[in-house]
Amino acid sequence: MKSWLTTTDHKRIGLLYFWTAFGFFLIGGIEALIIRLQLAQPNGHVVSAETYNQLFTMHGTTMVFLALMPLSASFFNYIVPLQIGARDVAFPRLNAFSYWVFLLGGLFLNASWFVGPLFHAPTLNVAPDGGWFGYANLTERQFSPGPNIDFWLLGLQVLGISSLAAGFNFIVTILNLRAPGMKLMRLPTFTWMTLVTQFLIITAFPVITAGLVFLMFDRFFGTHFYVHEAGATPVLWQHLFWLFGHPEVYILILPAMGIVSEVLPTFARKPLFGYTVVVYSGILIGFMGWGVWSHHMFSVGLGPIADSVFSATTMLIAVPTGVKIFNWIATLWGGDIRGTTALHFAVGFIAMFVIGGLSGVTHASPPTDLQQTDTYYVVAHIHYVLFGGTIMGLFAGVYYWWPKMTGRLLSEALGKWHFWLQLIGMNLAFFPMHFIGLLGMPRRVYTYSPDLGVAQLNLVSTVGALLIAVSILMFLINLVRSRTSGERAPNDPWGGATLEWSIPSPPPVYNFSVIPTVDSRLPRWKTEHHGAMRDPPATPPAPIHVPGGSWWPLVAALGLPLMALAALTHTLWIVFVGGAVLLFGVYRWAFEPFEV
């Protein structure tokens, strides 16, 4: 147990991320189920309006920051060092620090469900209730007097630190710790997309940090960053948020695209079609993602010039995305297809993401967007790209890499059940939302009138959500079964091309007994240009130094929620205690004898 608290091993940290993120995914899913139960009929009474606001806010915040990003992170952690032929990441203790801060931040945020009485609230739950994007000036103290928004802004700032630290770590890891011969254009696509994602993280998160700091100052210190009467504008929040928020959605989708780019070639037994183009498209999406943010603000009244510019940039960004889709299809075309569960999810990703992309393109036009924005049409779009896209892609990654990470195979039969139930469930849940939205049902309302004529569609959507829940249950059963009685996985159950398949499942603590020298993009495959590499020997020729664990990342991480707690409870001295814990942890960490 202690070894898990002090671990600096990227594989263990990857597993920690996975379990924690999956737990939060389930919580976010339960929040969604309650929402759907409330909306199953008009004038529902499952929850109060106030609780409903907390549910959709926490569902969004949890899914984005506590489930999808960390699930991606679990693969960054476990798989990237293996794919580049490294023994660990560049800064193992910083890696551990990122995880602990994530865990503590997530716990801090979710504690808001239970601590109402501590804040003299009339309810048990005082969870954030301003939407996952927390628009000012609803979030000002005047309009949101309780602790709800404080939990949100403090929790997000803590979580931001986790992501930033990991961002620096992975950038350096991928740039500097590659095996000999692993040139950048020989990197596996997943690692490439990870690299682009990390650059997005380190540039986008500071912007929302600034926005959140302003909000924090408004709420705690009486400043007027978003207060109209003082000459300010709430629109500044929107700009700062979406300057972060749009790159954020690419942060959410690029890793899944990377996974799909790995899974398709393996199960088509054909190299990725147009690797170079796919990589450059990913880079281009990263850059262009910075130029579209105000398409989230078409109804704000930015003026025709701004609207037109952002409309154009948004339409343009569909191009590199479309290019990837065609490359994936071309990868499968004429391939020797093996219909594993991982492949099903990867193909499902393509289909669902295209649908989400199409609704996205309709959003790109301001006139049509004015009909769609703030309605359930947008909810449909979000969920097709994030559930049909990211989640499906992540599941493809799970079914693909689980054997490597745990040494056990998942059941393909259960996997297929999971896939089909989830695919049908998600389409039942989210496709009707296109119509529900266009028929006039707004987002973020706790109920609707029977006269709107969307009751039946809402019911269908709720049934779909329940079906998704069943499919996740299948997955959980699969996970548990695999751990207890799953078939043992060989080094390479799939015939993969990349380095992670050249070592045991799970890998030894030092990963590679001998760091391989790489001379191609597909080292483990024999192609017309080169033979297959020889896998590293089973035992290392000489003892390999592996760094031990360290307590200091955990200690330092503890300082942050302490500081957040202090702010929440308006007690200054705890801020100093938290700061002292952080500084102490960092100081001991800095001067600890630790050799990678």
Add this chain to the structure above:
Amino acid sequence: MSTQQHPTVDVYLRVAAALVILTVLEVGVFYVPAFHPVLVPVLLVLSACKFTLVMMFYMHLKADSRIFTFLFGAPLILAVTVLVALLLLLLGALTLRGAGGAGAG
């Protein structure tokens, strides 16, 4: 760790002198009314020079690997673009459209 020739102490001192002179010029431009029509561009240029001198010589970017320049330069260009975009979006809205611009206010 391979870096090229370290700048000598002599170079550092000359950069420091340049920084001082540039600062004096900046303050001078501020106080001399004749320069006020061109105040903003001149100040921006002068401070950009100071910025560049510190980056290239004190932070060693000139002699170091270009990768460091990229790691700093790309976000810097992005940042400046964002700043200009925000100025156009928000100042345009706040001044050209006036306080009556409903969405902007």
Add this chain to the structure above:
Amino acid sequence: MTHAHAGPPVGHHTSLGLDSRKLAFWAFIGSECLLFTSLISTYLVYKGRSVVGPYPHEILNIPFTSVSTFDLLMSSLMMVLALAAVQRGDMKWGKIWLFCTALLGTVFLGGQVIEFTEFVHKGLTLQTNLFGCTFFVLTGTHGAHVTVGVLWLLTLWVRALQGKLTQAHAMTVEISGLYWHFVDVVWIVIFTVVYLIQ
């Protein structure tokens, strides 16, 4: 698990032939550009929008701040001299210049404290108006960064006094220098954009 070394601890193969810590730190500095730009953008967007005074031209003290600016610029000089000394193994001068850098940094902070106190007396606080909140949050964030830098440098100085900081640790000093110069560079921008362009 074994602990014998497969090679010298700081001789790991790197793909770029560059120090990982230095790479990480430049990425960090890049990231910080976005943070400060968001703060500066907000200052600029809200410039002239304050509904009540005091206003910048009534309060900003250019002579005083010019001295602060000069102080910080000189501290950067001290920093590179410190690094040069440590790189050539001259720990005596390394310690002196490190201390001087931290000292000048502290003087800068002292200047900020005096300036802020003066402003508060003249009626400009965080809450007074847009100028107040944008100014104090921007310069306050910068000041917090300077404070962290001073603590960092003093820590290095103390370790040098203890004989624990040597020529072998030149990279550590270099990275602290990168941080210090960056903080100086941000001030160059703030001085121009906030104080001189009114």
